[in-house]
Amino acid sequence: MLIWRNYLLPSLLILGFSFSASATPQRIVSLTPHITEMLYAIGAGNQVVATDQASDYPAEAKQLPKVANYQSLNSESLLMAKPDLVIAWGSTQALMQQQIKALGIPLLLLKSQQLDDLPKELRLLGEQTGHVAQADQLAKEIAAKFAFYRKQNQQRPKVKVFYQLWYPPLTTVANGSFIQEIMTLCGAENPFADSKVPYPQLSEEAVLAADPQIIFATQHGSDLQHWSKWPALSAVKNHHLYLLKADWMHRLAPRIVLGIEQMCNQINDVTKTQHK
Secondary structure (H helix, E strand, C coil): CHHHHHHCCCCCEEECCCCCHHHCCCCEEECCHHHHHHHHHCCCHHHEEEEECCCCCCHHHHCCCEEECCCCECHHHHHHCCCCEEEEECHHHHHHHHHHHHCCCCEEEECCCCCCHHHHHHHHHHHHHCCHHHHHHHHHHHHHHHHHHHHHHCCCCCEEEEEECECCCCECCCCCCHHHHHHHHCCEECCCCCCCCCCCECCHHHHHHHCCCEEEECCCHHHHHHHHHCCCCHHHHCCCEEECCHHHHHCCCCCHHHHHHHHHHHHHHHHHHHCC
16 A cells, blocks of 8 residues: 555664675665665665665666565566665565575665664665765764754644545554654644554544644645545644645655655644744
8 A cells, every 4th residue: 555554664684694895785676665765865876776666766766677566576587687685674575585585685674663763774774885974974964853853843832633644544643653753753743643553544533523733644635635524623624734745754764854844844834823
């Protein structure tokens, strides 16, 4: 179900392989969009020879051979790419990992789930690809951005926010999701934060009962506008329905700072309006 299900993951684990500076991989295959973005961001783009079908950023990545989708790996295409390292994520790609190991190809597995894991992953990738300095600089910049927004919004009044992750079925985020971390960082109060799962499905009635001041979505404006059926809903009444960029919000990669900035700015604007 789209990118948020596929890539809401990236504690860092290397399965069975280690690499020395004298054996820096030169033919890397990335199996998720967020990993592809990170590799290019640290200067390792020229070493990437193939990706998964969803890797579409930066533009150069679109031109590379595609060896996998979210659910399956094409072993023949993978072998044709002649990789000396494949980078994958999480237990959900377990079958692909078994295939890669059976082929005898070195595998690096990333499994982070929190915002603060992003700088760690960037440094790890920098070490493994020979781009230590650039990765470390980017990691410092991103960590500083996280710290800035946490401090900036710490004392501001909370705004009740509903994050429409998917529709239909109506799905949101809760504790355990790094999107929930972003909401907290931006001063948003999520009425569904304490749900039992990180991505709970809800009824429209539950949202109406919560009466959020802001509703965010990342799919299409039409999916967001269906809330106009309830004009008494605070977010609708005050025209606080906002579309965010999915790739910025749902990929744990450097551009997530743009998603944070977008959400925080919208919430800050609403806060200022309410306290004039």
